[in-house]
Amino acid sequence: MKSFEIVTEPILVQDIIDKVIRADAGAINTFIGTVREMTLGKRTTYLKYEAYVPMAEKQLAKIGDEISARWPGSNTAITHRIGSLDISEVAVVIAVSTPHRVESFDACRYAIERIKEIVPIWKKEHWDNGEMWVGDQLEKVSYSKGHPESEEDKND
Amino acid sequence: MIKVLLFAGMQERAGTNELELDEDRLLISEIKNALQKKYDFPQMFQGCLSAVNEEFADDDTEVTSGDTVAFIPPVSGG
Numbered sequence: 001m002k003s004f005e006i007v008t009e010p011i012l013v014q015d016i017i018d019k020v021i022r023a024d025a026g027a028i029n030t031f032i033g034t035v036r037e038m039t040l041g042k043r044t045t046y047l048k049y050e051a052y053v054p055m056a057e058k059q060l061a062k063i064g065d066e067i068s069a070r071w072p073g074s075n076t077a078i079t080h081r082i083g084s085l086d087i088s089e090v091a092v093v094i095a096v097s098t099p100h101r102v103e104s105f106d107a108c109r110y111a112i113e114r115i116k117e118i119v120p121i122w123k124k125e126h127w128d129n130g131e132m133w134v135g136d137q138l139e140k141v142s143y144s145k146g147h148p149e150s151e152e153d154k155n156d
Numbered sequence: 157m158i159k160v161l162l163f164a165g166m167q168e169r170a171g172t173n174e175l176e177l178d179e180d181r182l183l184i185s186e187i188k189n190a191l192q193k194k195y196d197f198p199q200m201f202q203g204c205l206s207a208v209n210e211e212f213a214d215d216d217t218e219v220t221s222g223d224t225v226a227f228i229p230p231v232s233g234g
Contacts, residue, residue, distance in 0.1 A: 049233070050164060051233070052163060052207075052226055052228065055207060055210040055211075055226065056233075080233055080234075091233075091234070092233065112234055115233050115234045116231065116234050119231060119233050120163065120226070120228045120231055120233075121233030122163060122164040122229070122231060122233070133164045135164075135230035
């Protein structure tokens with residue numbers, strides 16, 4: 001059972017929760033990222049995700065390590081789906097268990113923000129009349145230091 | 157032989173996801189220059205990260221035969 005995984009099949013949320021559930025945890029926080037229909041006034045018909053799978057899984061595991069270091073006693077599992085996804089389908093599920101509730105919220109939020117910075121996954125939006133890779137257009141995102149820091153992708 | 161992986165828009169522009177460079181050693185910056193000349197990427201590697209053997213690397217990282225280089229345009233997972 002891999003705690004950090006890229007998959008092509010639909011994600012069952014409970015499976016991700018089951019990976020972090022344990023007796024000494026009093027809280028499990030989950031984040032579910034889904035495909036949104038409207039972005040900046042444009043209607044998406046479907047999304048296509050692509051990943052550099054082996055590196056993406058390593059980077060997800062690195063996020064888990066960062067969370068363990070920042071919030072001792074936490075346990076993290078992340079699964080991201082790739083391929084074609086329809087509106088409202090689940091693209092990513094994060095589950096973090098911690099001894100107490102506050103840390104689980106903070107750690108889960110941290111995980112999704114880091115995914116958007118350091119994990120090699122790309123999203124292509126398909127509309128009725130076009131398509132676009134999110135992230136590499138309009139130079140919305142740039143890494144002045146040559147590596148990801150904390151830039152926010154406004155179209156995420 | 158140095159293997160180069162391309163993704164997302166760069167892959168579409170190049171028309172391939174994988175290239176093999178018949179060289180023993182190269183700097184990441186040299187590979188970028190050669191690919192830019194060949195494919196004329198509109199973003200010119202701006203905001204693009206580099207990885208060697210699945211770890212982030214800098215422009216002045218030297219790669220040798222057997223290494224896998226990946227160019228990673230701005231990510232958009234989640």
